[in-house]
Amino acid sequence: MVKALVTGGAGFIGSHLVDRLLADGHDVLVIDNLACGSDGNLAEARQNPRCQLHVADIADGKTIAPLFQGIDWVFHLAALADIVPSIQRPIPYHSANVDGTISVLEASRAAGVKRFVYAASSSCYGIPDVYPTPENADKRPMYPYALTKYVGEQYVMHWAQTYGLPAVSLRFFNVYGPRARTSGTYGAVFGVFLAQKLANKPFTVVGDGSQTRDFTYVTDVVAAVVQAAESDIAGLCMNVGSDNTYSVNRLVELLGGPITYIPKRPGEPDCTFADTRLISQKLGWKPKVSFEAGVATMIANIDYWRTAPVWTPDSIHTATADWFQYLGAAQ
Numbered sequence: 472m473v474k475a476l477v478t479g480g481a482g483f484i485g486s487h488l489v490d491r492l493l494a495d496g497h498d499v500l501v502i503d504n505l506a507c508g509s510d511g512n513l514a515e516a517r518q519n520p521r522c523q524l525h526v527a528d529i530a531d532g533k534t535i536a537p538l539f540q541g542i543d544w545v546f547h548l549a550a551l552a553d554i555v556p557s558i559q560r561p562i563p564y565h566s567a568n569v570d571g572t573i574s575v576l577e578a579s580r581a582a583g584v585k586r587f588v589y590a591a592s593s594s595c596y597g598i599p600d601v602y603p604t605p606e607n608a609d610k611r612p613m614y615p616y617a618l619t620k621y622v623g624e625q626y627v628m629h630w631a632q633t634y635g636l637p638a639v640s641l642r643f644f645n646v647y648g649p650r651a652r653t654s655g656t657y658g659a660v661f662g663v664f665l666a667q668k669l670a671n672k673p674f675t676v677v678g679d680g681s682q683t684r685d686f687t688y689v690t691d692v693v694a695a696v697v698q699a700a701e702s703d704i705a706g707l708c709m710n711v712g713s714d715n716t717y718s719v720n721r722l723v724e725l726l727g728g729p730i731t732y733i734p735k736r737p738g739e740p741d742c743t744f745a746d747t748r749l750i751s752q753k754l755g756w757k758p759k760v761s762f763e764a765g766v767a768t769m770i771a772n773i774d775y776w777r778t779a780p781v782w783t784p785d786s787i788h789t790a791t792a793d794w795f796q797y798l799g800a801a802q
Contacts, residue, residue: 473585474498475700476542478529478575479549481508483650484590484643484689488546489516491693497521500542502535504528506567507552512650529571532578539582544700547575547627548590550620553658557616558793568619569626576630576638586700587627587638591708593685593743595621595642602716603746606642606708613738613798624708631706639699641692644712644745647765648689649772653779657790660684660719661769666779668728675787678735680720685712685743688760688768698754712745713758725766733784736791738798 475492479485480501485508492499493516501513501524516522527534529549539545551557551567572589579587596604597611612618624640631638647661657663664674695711723730750756782790 472496472498473543474500474541475544475546476500476502476539477546477548478502479508481505481510481512481524482548483512483648483652484646484692485548486512486516486650487648487689488548488693488696489513489522491697493519493522495697499523500525500538502527502529502538503549507652507654530566530574532574535574536578536581539578539584542582542584544586544588545575545579545584546588546590546696546700547572550590552616552652553656554614554616555791555794556656557619558614558797561615564615564619568616569622572623572626576626576636580630580634580636585637587636588696588699589624589627589638589640590696591624591640591642592617592620593642593644593710593745595624598738598740602742602744604710604744605746606710606749628706628708637705639702639704639706640708641695641699641711642708642745643692644685644687644710644743646687646689646692647769649768649775653776655780657782657787660722662776662779663782664723664726665769665773665776666781668726669773669777670781672781672783673729673731674723674726675733675782675784676719676723676730677733677739679732680723680730681718682739683716683718683742683744685716685745686722686762686765687711687713687758688765691758691760694759695750695754695756698756702754704753707753709750709753710745710747711750712747713762714747715762716742716744717762722766725763726770731784733787736794736798
């Protein structure tokens with residue numbers, strides 16, 4: 472049994488990680504300011520006396536530092552997400568994703584934690600030249616969210632190099648699963664499509680739907696995170712993906728329903744596809760959940776998205792106006 476601390480543990484991926492750590496017999500302390508997460512995601516976990524939730528901002532170093540004392544493993548998942556808000560409000564994204572990461576790193580270093588795992592983003596690759604995309608591909612973050620997550624990763628690797636912090640960074644590709652966010656921000660495709668399906672509205676497919684994504688099921692991602700903590704690897708960045716890439720057209724085929732098409736967005740790759748050979752070699756990790764099985768689970772849990780906003784072509788056009796303005800001008 473170890474004592475684990477999960478920042479962002481009330482979020483989508485974080486809450487699944489908390490469930491896994493508790494199931495493995497560990498004590499878990501969650502730090503989350505509930506800006507993106509929800510305490511409802513921890514409703515079952517908090518019935519376990521080995522789980523504690525502290526509502527706090529990770530950028531507030533003085534407040535969070537005492538919580539790291541006696542902690543063995545730190546999982547740093549807390550971040551502000553989504554593309555459009557990061558374009559509109561870059562300063563809060565820097566505060567959460569960069570300053571917050573430094574605060575968590577310093578608290579971890581001062582406490583002498585044994586393992587540190589950072590949740591990085593495949594958005595650091597931007598529009599890659601190579602598929603599947605390896606870890607040494609050029610880094611081309613296209614918007615502030617991608618940039619701040621990549622800068623955070625650079626700090627993590629620097630703390631590993633300079634201070635000997637036993638840290639590893641995992642770059643997640645298109646994670647999906649139950650509890651994916653239902654916020655009012657236009658974001659990930661699953662939340663958009665499932666709310667539309669519940670409302671009997673057509674799926675708003677970007678472009679012609681032939682673009683593909685490396686949709687990776689959340690329990691596979693959590694398994695990679697735990698295996699990284701259990702290893703002795705440090706100072707390394709590794710991709711976490713599904714070992715495949717799937718078209719948006721295939722997704723709507725599995726979900727079942729009518730389609731309406733909306734304009735292709737600037738700065739988005741036609742494909743995301745992780746080269747996972749490094750993590751397979753270093754950790755022996757392999758994804759287990761097929762895309763078809765994962766989508767079936769999402770449909771079985773569709774009521775979770777009943778209160779999510781139902782996006783239409785008009786509301787998406789309004790919500791993404793800054794996306795087109797800034798990223799379109801950059802191309």
